[in-house]
Amino acid sequence: MIPEMDQYKTRQDIPESFKWNLNLMYPTPQDWEADFARVESAIVSVERFKGRLCHSAHTLHEAFEEQSKLDLLIERLYSYAHHLSDEDTRNSENLGRVDRIRSKAADAGARLSWMDPELLEAPMEILKGFHVDPVLVNHARRIELLIRSKPHQRSAEVEEVLSLASEPLGVAYKTFSLLENADMKIPHAKDAEGKEHELNHGSYSACLESSDRVLRKNAFETYFGAYAQYQNTFAATLDAHVKKQIFYAKTRRFQSAIEASLFSDQIPVGVYHGLIDTVHQHLPLLHRWVSLKKRELKLPEMQLYDLFYPMVKPAKVEIPYEQGCKLVAEAVRPLGEDYAKTLESAFHERWIDVFYTPGKRGGAYSGGMYTSKPYILLNHKNNLNSTFTLAHELGHSLHSYYSNRYQPYQTASYPIFLAEVASTTNEMLLHFYLNERADSKEMKLYLLDHLFTQFRGTLYRQVQFAEFERDIHAMAEKGIPLTAQTLSETYAAIQAKFYGPDMVMHDLVKYEWTRIPHFYYNFYVYKYSTSFAAAQYFAKKIFEGDTAVRDLYLDFLKSGSSRDPLETLKKAGVDLRDSKPIEAAFKVFEEALNEFERTR
Ligand SMILES: [Zn+2]
CATH class of the missing domain: 1.20.140.70 (Oligopeptidase f, N-terminal domain)
Incomplete structure (x- = not known):
């Protein structure tokens, strides 16, 4: 702040x-x-x-x-x-x-x-x-x-036992959460001048975005070091969680924990494996980005703690909120008159709580309910990042608006699997709009760097997590014990594969699994990646003026949870049973890399 x-x-x-x-x-x-x-x-x-x-x-x-x-x-x-x-x-x-x-x-x-x-x-x-x-x-x-x-x-008797067991079986996540949020003490980290910085879950990421490499390194080593100290306890909680999933899968007569988890969305396990395979095929692009970043930042070596520091300093443009609103409204024009008008009503009907004041909840979200406005909470700063957040949350809110309007209450709320499509589409439309009009080299590079961050964080990183999650469940199902050692080895191998030869593997990186709460959410993170990829397809076509895709997309926004998510997307033109949509998303990443290197 x-x-x-x-x-x-x-x-x-x-x-x-x-x-x-x-x-x-x-x-x-x-x-x-x-x-x-x-x-x-x-x-x-x-x-x-x-x-x-x-x-x-x-x-x-x-x-x-x-x-x-x-x-x-x-x-x-x-x-x-x-x-x-x-x-x-x-x-x-x-x-x-x-x-x-x-x-x-x-x-x-x-x-x-x-x-x-x-x-x-x-x-x-x-x-x-x-x-x-x-x-x-x-x-x-x-x-x-x-x-x-x-x-x-199962039979009434078995169901009764299962329901009685749910509380004790939920203790793994509770223990994880209490250990990291209440009991674990994280020492302070020193910056280049010797000044101490308090480390907590919020300030840690701020330290990693610092231009002071000493602070980045110290923050990383202190933070990961604190987690590493409790690696055996974290291994035990994760092991207990995985075993719980396997227990439920068996009692509910599924072949595996992953099959049980994907069942409610009717996602074939093959789609999950296919996503990971397609991302593997495009790891050279991530490796290329790592080398580019190392070069741009003139680093002797690339470390995990250098990933979050931007290659391009935030373009020093002040964008007052009202101007940000105008930019977003302009950027979504290709979505048509009705969409643009609805988006405008967010401003004059006051759906949005814009600015921070003491005590206000942090971050940003889109909320509301079926018969209310799809309200948005922001903590807006007058900069580009916040303008992207505005576009993102408006994407969620308009998705809610259309689904609420066109669906009966029972099928209005869209499933998590589809939740990030509309938000990412809006962000991408804003990206394309601004990129086309960028009048300085600095601005263009900043926009591309912002896009790289999205790709790395949403497509690559989430799939990296998804792979780890899949592998540790498979290990446990084969009877391989999940210990601090086996978990760390598995994590390190995936990490090395993802980031490639230019990334130095610090000894503490292998403990990153200890601090990821999503591993307790039950095969959840891959949904970010599939949503993100689908949005790349929509945004590009819509920006290029493809009205047929636009109309299918608008129908998608109106469909809530009336069908299984894969069917909903397929009807809109994105078939995730095929690797093509994911490949198309990587094309956007590749083009952005080319553009960055050309502009440099
Ligand atoms: Zn979102």
Whole structure:
């Protein structure tokens, strides 16, 4: 956080037009209270269907509709409470509201947990009948997913044991998180002048972006050194997590942990392997980038702690927020009139909370719910990076806007697998727009460097993680023990393969797996890479004026979770069962490398 760039001391100082308008959800906190008081009776309205869900399609429809009403109510209460609380996380009244709705939602979840099991106990013919019954048309997708999971449902007795086991089996991640966030003490790191810098998860990455190589090195060695000290404990928590996944896969009758994990999105395991293979084939491009960076930074050797320091100093252009909005609005013009107009409404309908003030939640996100505006929280600085963040979050919000508008509530929210497509497409459209108009060499190189960072961080790094995750599960499934040593060896081999001959492997790099929380998220990170690659395809075609692709893309934005994610993308022209879309993304990376070297 650079203090001089935070223009406002308190929220009262900020003009209304730069603050989101949560009053559109609830005019006053009293209105929130009135809705909160309705939750209990809404739960009871669903509870009264217990034991008779499958009596008829009509009864099931009624039950589902009541449940949807309850869900909408809870979402709205929660959404308002947490957005308001994020304005100032120190405000205990706001926190209290978040706590109350959270525990009410947990209560509702527990009291209605009989619903899916009750449906799954019904004979298959009954479920298939419900699936095609016109009365249940808005709920067909939910029933389809239930039918699909039925072969993996166990007897009532086994299910009971599994549900009792879920809490103790969840301890691995809890231990990991407590160790790194509460117990582990990380010493300070010294910079070239001997000044001490406090290291925590936030400040560590800031140190790595420093131009002071001594600080970068010290920060890296101190930080990784702290993790390395607990390598055996971290190995035990990761081992326990992997074993948990294998346990669930076996009890639910899947061939492997990876198959079990990809099942809910219906992603064939081959797509996962294919992604890794295609990235392997394009590792020479990453190696070329490493050499380029080493040359540009005039480094005697390239180390992991040099990766995050930009090759090009952030172009010293001040971009006031309003100008950033204009740039983004201009950049998305190729998406057509309706998209551009909707994006503009984000500004004048006040979807966005723009500036930092003390106590505000950090980072940026797009949120909201089905019947609210797709609100955006930013901590905007008047620079290019923040303008890219604005484009990114608007991508998410417009995706939500269109899916909410064109889908019934039940299929409106898009799956994680597709979540980063729209955000990355917008960022890329902004990139192409700015790149075409860049009037200085410095600006052009800065934009390309920014793009390289995205490719390295989203495509290469996430696939590197995905490969590690796949390999350690396979090792455990073969009975190879996951210890600090085997995990570190596996990690080091993948790291060396990815970064190539110009990257020196510091002895501590092999411990990086100890600090990656995503390894506890269950085959999650590859979704960033596939989303990113699909977005490269869309953005390039749309920027080049391909209106057929644009129209398919706009339909994609309207599709929510109405189909399996691979089908949704395929309908839009991106078939991830084939390696071509990923290869096309690498073409963009290669062209950017060529352009950088030409411009230099
Ligand atoms: Zn995002």
